[in-house]
Amino acid sequence: MIRHMSEYDVIVLGAGPVGENVADRVVRGGLSAVLVEHELVGGECSYWACMPSKALLRPAQALRAARHVAGAAQAVTGELDVAAVLARRDSFTSGWKDDGQVEWVRGAGIDLVRGHGRLSGVRQVTVDTADGTATVLTARHAVVVATGSDALIPDTEGLRDARPWTSREATSAERVPAGLAIIGGGVVATEMASAYASLGSTVTLVARGGLLRGMEPFAGDLVAAGLRDQGATVLLDTAVSRVTRTDAGVEVHTGDGTVITAEEVLVATGRTPRTTGIGLETVGLAAGEWLTTDDTLRVPGHDWLYAAGDVNHRALLTHQGKYQARAAGDVIVARATGAPVADQPWGRHVATADHAAVPQVVFTDPEVASVGLTERAARAAGHDIRVVDYEIGNVAGASVRQDGYAGTARMIVDERRRVLLGVTFAGPDVSDLLQAATIAVVGEVPIERLWHAVPAYPTVSEIWLRLLEAYGR
Template sequence: MRTMAYDVIVLGAGPVGENVADRVVKGGLTAAVVERELVGGECSYWACMPTKALLRGAAALRAARSLPGAREAVTGDLDVAAVLARRDGFSSHWKDDGQVAWLESAGIALHRGHGRISGERTVEVTGEDGVTTLLTARHAVVVATGSSALVPEIAGLREARPWTSREAAAASGVPARLAIIGGGVVATEMATAFASLGSTVTVLARDGVLPQAEPFAGELVTASLRESGVTVRLGAEVASAGRDGDGTVHLVLTGGDRVEADEVLVAIGRTPNTRDIGLDTVGLEPGSWLAVDDTLRVLDGGGWLYAAGDVNRRVLLTHQGKYQARAAGDVIVARATGAPVDDARWGRHVATADGRAVPQVVFTDPEVASVGLTAAAAEAAGLRIRVVDHDLAAVAGSALHAEGFRGQARMVVDEDRRVIVGFTVAGPDVAELLHAATIAIVGEVPLDRLWHAVPAFPTVSEVWLRLLESYGR
């Protein structure tokens, strides 16, 4: 068995693992990443990038058709083959040569194979050829193995060979009929995408559409899906599933109704990729989420084990995982070099935004952009709040942006501190409004100061002025 030593070993070479390794190398340490699939991870090949590529063509076509003058120039329908080809390009055709080259240029060692923690600061990597290499970390091991789609224990569902988000994002063709179990982000985005590509889509949303968002967001998305021909069945629960010899999938609902489809996508949640990485060798439970402190150090992990990204369950979003990666990398360097973690240089990198200022965009039609707390979450947290809503279509910039513009904006104000703690906006192309709200919430900008942040006219951002006017002085 070969033995090699590094300052830091990272399990998982997705965007989180890459960023941890890059951060520690830039801090003067050595780092290696271990990856058994493609370098670049879920986001690059089966999630963020291919998903938005699938959605963007239809969004651009809708935008053109919503404007007189541009509408008349549209002479055809969406070219499905071209959309899928563009998706393939953004997924690098499921090859990681470019990502591997980046690792080399950054001075990060790559070990391909299955990595398992084998003891304190040690990781065994078994390659496809069966050869095992023992890696030793001088300072830290970081688990950045991410998560996988959760497939529930529904009778016959696994045997029906369902799609998960991976199969949907990488689909080589468009099924004539697609049933989707779930009503969250993946479910609604894939319903939007495949309906635009020509599928007859049925969404079975037991807990509603976008149930974690402000209610108006789910209502607008539901209405839009139905207008586009998607069947949305709220409260529908699947009791059993099966697939015939001809490939037809049969779903039986708890009330006895049946749904037939050519493919079924399961999009109800995620499960951590920790079942087979050796957690038992250090006293942790295989298959569990890894609880961490704000420096991303695993609780009861001996002080040398860290977990960043989906695997710690703080926030299952790529950009937040990369945020955690930067924090973890900086803290590891600080501890390795003897710098106090709470001094001015390092303290700003401790992960503290995950619970109160998480931005997210759902790329449905309409888009839903949110950051911070919903009104319900703020009330549950014991805050004394005021909710301010405004019709986004009433803003001059919205009318110019598209005919028939529909949307809504909401800010949630902590009345005791007079700062915004939550912001949600739904409407066409509203994603680019989000960072202003993120800055206001993270910076705890008082409402009295926000009056001096004057939005340009005529833009959709003028909604900020209207929200403040509705709130009053």
């Protein structure tokens, strides 16, 4: 039964941080917008990803940092209070209630319709609500798909029947399992291995290849060593052949005959798009596939349809999705009002950074922070490059920061243009270095000019001077 029909300038499917930002930019530009959401307003990042995962990781990071500074180390006499860690985590998710987020949406002048939204025609969305009725929404200008992604569960024998954890269960668990087996070697796998090892779980991580394979190899090596220092078992180049749920927990069988027993198993092997059941087939698009867009986030062949965030598979990171949202919201306003569209590279209405300047932090111990191209990616793209490495622990500021500081920095220089293509840091607190690297890569700051960006002494940022010295003038 259709309850009513409403018309807006823009309809946004998905009220996570990406959808919220699209709607906010649209409203700020003078258009009307409505968000459609069937779960919690605020999305994956707020309740099951970025915020709760980092809240789980931070207490142990703070404790380890204190233990690596003489004087402070002697003052540390206790262990983590697990109940307090979980309670603090809960505070960041507001107890998995979205009242605050809903209040923000309404305060921003954005309408909200709760229910499962699906495309039912050109510029039309039908929302099936919990009471069995349907609301039909029509967009004057655009529909934006910002439905995100779900954890991918591979077709490993017995895995689905074993009721595995995904990132959602790992970040929202009410208790710490005695043993946790983790399948995967990416960001979720390594971060949750670090978190649960710190919280007292016996952690075994099984990765088909190395760790963090999309980053520089030394980053994965340092993270693997860090996990082992925390007491985790790390099995690399190991395939899982079968998983079985038992009365005592789970058994994870590997290809070499090893059997790992644990209370729970976490699958962290990738993501899959939330594009099933949202009506894409009604407008000639394939369900269950990633949505392809141009740099203005518009779906080719559909001048009214946009996709932002994970669902377009450009860069599966919240901050990058919000960056896309700003571009998409602004270009929708420009096109609706007849204003000029700045769609040249690095223009206001495009997400150019998605291609070559995506910043990312892995909050393990040590941290990994990177932006731009790795050595392998730069060579594959045909760039004439020079690779410059330096041990961060040799910088005076690093020795002040932490006793026995160990870490590595790498910059990739385009020799033809003498600008940075990529930078990677691995070491304690290197996330603090990332924005400077991002500005250097995005701004294509010439090497000669970087010499004039003098780092304060003694800070870890002096690594920039050492990298430039290693490169030469």
